[in-house]
Amino acid sequence: MELQLTRPDDWHLHLRDGHLLQSVVHHSANHFGRAIVMPNLKPPVTTTAAAVAYRESILKALPSGSAFNPLMTLYLTDSTNPEEIKLARQSGVVYGVKLYPAGATTNSQDGVTDIFGRLPVLEEMINHNMPLLVHGEVTDPAVDTFDREKVFIETVLSPLIQRLPKLKVVMEHITTSDAVRFIESCKEGFVAATVTPQHLLLNRNSLFQGGLQPHNYCLPVLKRETHRQAIVSAVASGSKRFFLGTDSAPHDRQKKECSCGCAGIYSAPVALSLYTKVFEEAGALDKLEAFTSFNGPDFYGLPRNSSKIILRKNQWRVPDTYSFASGEIVPMFAGQTLDWLPFNH
Numbered sequence: 001m002e003l004q005l006t007r008p009d010d011w012h013l014h015l016r017d018g019h020l021l022q023s024v025v026h027h028s029a030n031h032f033g034r035a036i037v038m039p040n041l042k043p044p045v046t047t048t049a050a051a052v053a054y055r056e057s058i059l060k061a062l063p064s065g066s067a068f069n070p071l072m073t074l075y076l077t078d079s080t081n082p083e084e085i086k087l088a089r090q091s092g093v094v095y096g097v098k099l100y101p102a103g104a105t106t107n108s109q110d111g112v113t114d115i116f117g118r119l120p121v122l123e124e125m126i127n128h129n130m131p132l133l134v135h136g137e138v139t140d141p142a143v144d145t146f147d148r149e150k151v152f153i154e155t156v157l158s159p160l161i162q163r164l165p166k167l168k169v170v171m172e173h174i175t176t177s178d179a180v181r182f183i184e185s186c187k188e189g190f191v192a193a194t195v196t197p198q199h200l201l202l203n204r205n206s207l208f209q210g211g212l213q214p215h216n217y218c219l220p221v222l223k224r225e226t227h228r229q230a231i232v233s234a235v236a237s238g239s240k241r242f243f244l245g246t247d248s249a250p251h252d253r254q255k256k257e258c259s260c261g262c263a264g265i266y267s268a269p270v271a272l273s274l275y276t277k278v279f280e281e282a283g284a285l286d287k288l289e290a291f292t293s294f295n296g297p298d299f300y301g302l303p304r305n306s307s308k309i310i311l312r313k314n315q316w317r318v319p320d321t322y323s324f325a326s327g328e329i330v331p332m333f334a335g336q337t338l339d340w341l342p343f344n345h
Helices: 018-031 048-061 082-091 115-127 145-163 177-185 197-201 225-236 271-281 285-300
Strands: 002-006 010-013 034-037 069-075 094-099 132-134 169-171 191-195 242-244 308-317 322-324 327-329 337-344
Touching: 002 285, 010 242, 018 048, 018 322, 018 337, 034 048, 048 069, 048 082, 082 094, 082 115, 094 115, 115 145, 145 169, 145 177, 169 177, 177 191, 177 225, 191 225, 191 285, 197 225, 197 271, 225 271, 225 285, 242 285, 271 285, 271 308, 271 337
Parallel strands: 010 034, 034 069, 069 094, 094 132, 132 169, 169 191, 191 242
Antiparallel strands: 002 308, 308 337, 322 327
């Protein structure tokens, strides 16, 4: 059995920098035409000049002849100004502005402390049709970890969209039925969501089965099975509001398997195989191409890719690790057998 798809894009990707970038970028470039690249480096990518420089380093790390196009983002801070949004749009390489509530995830300590204090910047984003890409969790330590997405929707995102109804927003890596209902309640074309392979395939039991499983730890954290099922139903419905965003996040194995392990799942090499597994099990393979290849560019106002990729029903074993200059990365579903294998057309 074989599926031919318009080449997908990844609308939420971490490529890191340095040796790690050089070791992981080809996994995304092999399967995806474009990717929205996250700006949470050290130091973060807060200016257009920094985004242009980061893009150049990504292009230099690509395999020879690769047509992969990194779409850059700016890291929103309490000091970001409207002029920077103008520069970003004029650059032709910046496609979104990322909201990390301060302290919400990896390298988010420079994030925004009060989004409603950033209204002039957000209004400038509306003027330039620049989407806000949201890590949708509150960081109040009094809020239970498993409730932080729901509370963020109620206290931050819903009021923000009511205040600025023309702001384009992508709620990234949604994890709950609450997020599904919220996205479906919003005006189509202005609010959408990316969905990761882990939140479609795993629930919070996957963190603890057989002992603590650090390579299944990500943020937002995995949720109950009922939430996973709601997200599967949403993407399998064919709704245009949901599209592929892996949130693939490489970390050195030693930084995952330690007393205070990093959040992030490395899924780039296996993501297309896993998304296809989800849609096949949901009886919705006819909806796969829209999710992987159409809904994202349509939301961003970009052309769909013209090239194709093939997925063959061909069992293959996921490597236990991938090596890089100073360590190794454990991928999602390491050592397991998957049924679908991507080939370039």
